[in-house]
Amino acid sequence: MMNYSKGQIIALVALRIVIGWHFLYEGLTKIFQPEWTSGAYLMDSRGFLSGFFIWIASHPSVLSAADFLNEWGLTLVGLSLILGILTRLSTIAGMLLLLFYYLSHPAWIGYEYIFPLESAYFVVDKNIIEMVALLVIWFFPTSRIIGMERLVRRRN
Amino acid sequence: MTSFSRRDIIKGLATLPVVGAVAYGLYRRQKRYRELNRNLMEDLRVELPGEMPTVQGDRLRIGIIGTGSRGRYLLKALGYVQPESIDKWQASAREDPFYREYLQNFLEQEDLNVEIAAVCDVFDTNARKGMLASSNVLQKGSGRQTGKEPVRYRTYQDLCAAPDVDAVIIATPDHLHVPMALEAARNGKHVYCEKPLSWTVAETYAIRDAIRQHDVVFQLGHQGRQTDSYQVARSLIGQDVLGKVTLIEVCTNRNDPNGAWVYEIPKEAGPGNIDWNQFIGPAPWHPFSLERFFRWRCWWDYSTGLSGDLFTHEYDAMNQILDLGIPHSAVASGGIYFFKDGRTVPDVLNMSFEYPDRDLTLLYSATLASEKNRGKVIMGHDGYMDLSETLVINADPQSTRYREKIAQGLIEPNKPIYSYVPGKDKVDAVTSATEKYFAGRGLLYTYRGGKEVDTSHLHLKEWLNCIRRGDGTRPSCHIDAAFEEAMTAHMGTIAFREGRRVYWDTEREVIV
Numbered sequence: 001m002m003n004y005s006k007g008q009i010i011a012l013v014a015l016r017i018v019i020g021w022h023f024l025y026e027g028l029t030k031i032f033q034p035e036w037t038s039g040a041y042l043m044d045s046r047g048f049l050s051g052f053f054i055w056i057a058s059h060p061s062v063l064s065a066a067d068f069l070n071e072w073g074l075t076l077v078g079l080s081l082i083l084g085i086l087t088r089l090s091t092i093a094g095m096l097l098l099l100f101y102y103l104s105h106p107a108w109i110g111y112e113y114i115f116p117l118e119s120a121y122f123v124v125d126k127n128i129i130e131m132v133a134l135l136v137i138w139f140f141p142t143s144r145i146i147g148m149e150r151l152v153r154r155r156n
Numbered sequence: 157m158t159s160f161s162r163r164d165i166i167k168g169l170a171t172l173p174v175v176g177a178v179a180y181g182l183y184r185r186q187k188r189y190r191e192l193n194r195n196l197m198e199d200l201r202v203e204l205p206g207e208m209p210t211v212q213g214d215r216l217r218i219g220i221i222g223t224g225s226r227g228r229y230l231l232k233a234l235g236y237v238q239p240e241s242i243d244k245w246q247a248s249a250r251e252d253p254f255y256r257e258y259l260q261n262f263l264e265q266e267d268l269n270v271e272i273a274a275v276c277d278v279f280d281t282n283a284r285k286g287m288l289a290s291s292n293v294l295q296k297g298s299g300r301q302t303g304k305e306p307v308r309y310r311t312y313q314d315l316c317a318a319p320d321v322d323a324v325i326i327a328t329p330d331h332l333h334v335p336m337a338l339e340a341a342r343n344g345k346h347v348y349c350e351k352p353l354s355w356t357v358a359e360t361y362a363i364r365d366a367i368r369q370h371d372v373v374f375q376l377g378h379q380g381r382q383t384d385s386y387q388v389a390r391s392l393i394g395q396d397v398l399g400k401v402t403l404i405e406v407c408t409n410r411n412d413p414n415g416a417w418v419y420e421i422p423k424e425a426g427p428g429n430i431d432w433n434q435f436i437g438p439a440p441w442h443p444f445s446l447e448r449f450f451r452w453r454c455w456w457d458y459s460t461g462l463s464g465d466l467f468t469h470e471y472d473a474m475n476q477i478l479d480l481g482i483p484h485s486a487v488a489s490g491g492i493y494f495f496k497d498g499r500t501v502p503d504v505l506n507m508s509f510e511y512p513d514r515d516l517t518l519l520y521s522a523t524l525a526s527e528k529n530r531g532k533v534i535m536g537h538d539g540y541m542d543l544s545e546t547l548v549i550n551a552d553p554q555s556t557r558y559r560e561k562i563a564q565g566l567i568e569p570n571k572p573i574y575s576y577v578p579g580k581d582k583v584d585a586v587t588s589a590t591e592k593y594f595a596g597r598g599l600l601y602t603y604r605g606g607k608e609v610d611t612s613h614l615h616l617k618e619w620l621n622c623i624r625r626g627d628g629t630r631p632s633c634h635i636d637a638a639f640e641e642a643m644t645a646h647m648g649t650i651a652f653r654e655g656r657r658v659y660w661d662t663e664r665e666v667i668v
Contacts, residue, residue: 017174024175028182051253058257082174151168154160 004145012142015133016081022130023094024078030071037067044113047106073097081137084147091138095131102127195566202576203391205384208614210266213624219274219321219345221312221336223286226350227277227327230377231289232262233613234270238288239298246297263295265613268620274321276309279449280429281422283308311434312336316343323373323623326350329452330460331439334359337374341366346623348616350377351472352464353642355438357650357667360642367635375619375631376638378472382614385547388576389534390477397549397574398536399557401478401516406470407530408462408522416495416503416524417453417465421446447498454499456653461501462490463648467520468641470532472633473543474518475640477534482643483509483518485659488652494525507648520648539573547576643667 004012030036042057056062073093080090105113107121107128143149160168218234220227231237245262248255272290277283286306293303309315312332316324316339323346326336334354340347347367353376354360367374380386393401410416425446432444439457442448452458453465474480490505503524510517521530532543538555542548551558553569561567618631633641643660647667651658659668 013171017171021174021178024178025181028178029185032182032186055253058253078178079175082171082178084168084171146167146170148168150164151160154164 004140004142008140009142009145012137012140013146016084016087016137016142016147019094019130019133019137020078020081020083022078023074024082027071027074027076027078030067031075036071037063038070039063042066042104045104046111046113047103047108049103053104070097084143084149085152087137087141087143087147087149091134095134095138098127098131098134102131192566195561200392200395200397202388205387208382208617208621210617211621211624213269216270216620216623217273217320217322218270218325219276219306219309219315219318219323220272220286220290220325220327221276221315222326222328222332222350223275223277223282223289224279224327227282227325228285228289230325230327230348230612230616231272231286233265233610233616234268234272235265235295236272236289236292237262237295238285239292239296239300239302240288242292242295243297261610265610266617268613268617270620271303272306274309274315274318275306276312276315278431278434279425281424310431313339316340316345321345323348323620327377329435329458330464331355331458332437334363335438337363338366341370341372341374344370344372346373346619348375348377348619349638351641352460352468352645353638354646355458355460355464357643357646360639360646361665364635364639373619373622373631374635374638375615375622376472376633376635376641377612377615378469378633378641379611379615380469380473381476381632382611382618383473385543385576386473386476389541389543389547392547392549392574393477393534393541396557397539398534398541399538399552399555401514401534401536403517403519403535404474404478405519405521405530405533405535406467406474407520407532408466408470408524409527409529410524411527417451417499418495418497419450421450425450451499454495454497454501456500459501460645461649462503462505462522462524463488463507463520463645463652464642466522467505467507467648468645470520471518471644472637472641473532474534475637476632478514480511480514480518480640482640482660482662483647484512485510485657486644486647486651487657488648490522490652494523502652505648505652507651509644509648547574548572549574 039057042053042063045053045057056066074097077090077094077097080086081094102125105111107123107125109122144153220231223231228238242259245255245259249259271293272286275283275286275290277286287308288302290306291302291304294301296302307318309318312335315321316336324336324340326333326340326347326349328336328350330352332355333349333352334356337347337349338359341363354363392398413419427444430444430449432449435449436442442457448455448458453461459465471480486507486509488505488507490502492499492502493504495503505520505522507520508517509520529544534541534543537552538557539549539551542550550571551562551567551569551573553562555562555569558567558569558573562569567573615631615633622629622631647658647660650667660666661668
């Protein structure tokens, strides 16, 4: 158990919550929009793994499995980060999801996408930043201080 | 039993309200979209095209005249590909996922229960390729067992007279369409003829009479008839989503030699393996010319130019969507501005067709030397429809129909209010510039139930279905639609070549 100052706790919990918020809202909007699919996005993939992502997109059954995992992955990671429960697992899962997003659309000179990147990126884009932020959350856990893990720990 | 302190409970559940906040956001979002959706979709019933049923029946025996690249494409759409091509696809499929899927789509294509009984081509190489494709009943690569070889006929007359041929596919240069279709109809064979229907005005009447008289099933090869988004467009416009339509703009933009009909000439080709006299047919005599044989689209002697070759795709799409029929009048201009290679047909052409009864103009603008994609646009008082890979309807800022909704902020003018994406985005999967051009116009692929289906396959299937029904049901691009297509294209061509406005006399059915 780490000893944080009050300011550190506020900052770390806030970071955990905003990332959770982002994941949860992204996940829920997809779940509540039944026609949503990552197909066109994956088709637009570039980089050394683009073949893999296009393969997913061009196989309806694989694509629907990927869509399902993505929707629910985002939602559960989001809930977990906000509520502060099973955060070790969700932090890893969240980083994995972000890594997939990044590898499907790497920010590299000369790579242009149908869905344009909203800013000027070189290697580092918002997915990388969010991934590193989750890494911080991994090394500076707060769920036992503010979060449901506090109650679970007490029970044990 | 552990008891929690009040402090534990507060800190343990402190973040719970955040979930509530996100849920509230989701609720607002859903409400907003439901409202927008309800408002936009009220009274609107979009008929999405369903899957085409298969009519069961006897195995039909097909004769094909012309097994050049288009003819062989149609054979592929029927399930027949030469082993050499399968070898190539298999080799490419090992490296390239596009070919993996291409091959898979071909192998999964519905069996239309036809056999290719007869082949005719005046160029020996193409005839041989057609024969090899036709006998590849197992759809395998080289060195494998093949089926019975079809009979190669030296003339189309002999093929049309063959008793073991039920139906004929014509994929030859324009100037030979009608003579061949006439011969087939007179012999009681059903006809699938590539576009455009005719090369001259006079023969257009002759073929219409013959098809009616001999009671054969005729389909003109505008596979765009099977494109989902056109069918959806028809349904939407029928419900007046665009308001009064006054202008339709359709275009052709290509910028590669292939697109400008400068095809490669095979090394082995020569007078020894090309039946030149048969190729000339009804065309004016000209000494043997490889250029003219392989790049026939560049000469009026065999071709109908941009109007017959490419405008007809656009016209037939609009005729399908709006039941335009033959225009009241036409004017045209253009020239040979880029490909100064001895061709006689223009590479830039602009044509304007008037429909005063419908209060609208159909505008066609084409160049073979710029690939700027201008799409197809149907302009109405209340909105405009962009038809390209997808179908998008934008509200007009000055619309009467949408005025209230624009004022209420439910509709943003000039932004899409309705869009239809036929299946998933697969533009990348198409290789050559010409193919991309066609795919962009929905001419190459369409989707049914999420699966990629070749529109030519569906178009042929529709024709075969009608033959098997045998109850007088006509395919979508029947002889009357074909007649309208041909006359409209001829009006544009005559207007261009004679430099005058031409009119359609509805009473007498003549161009004046």
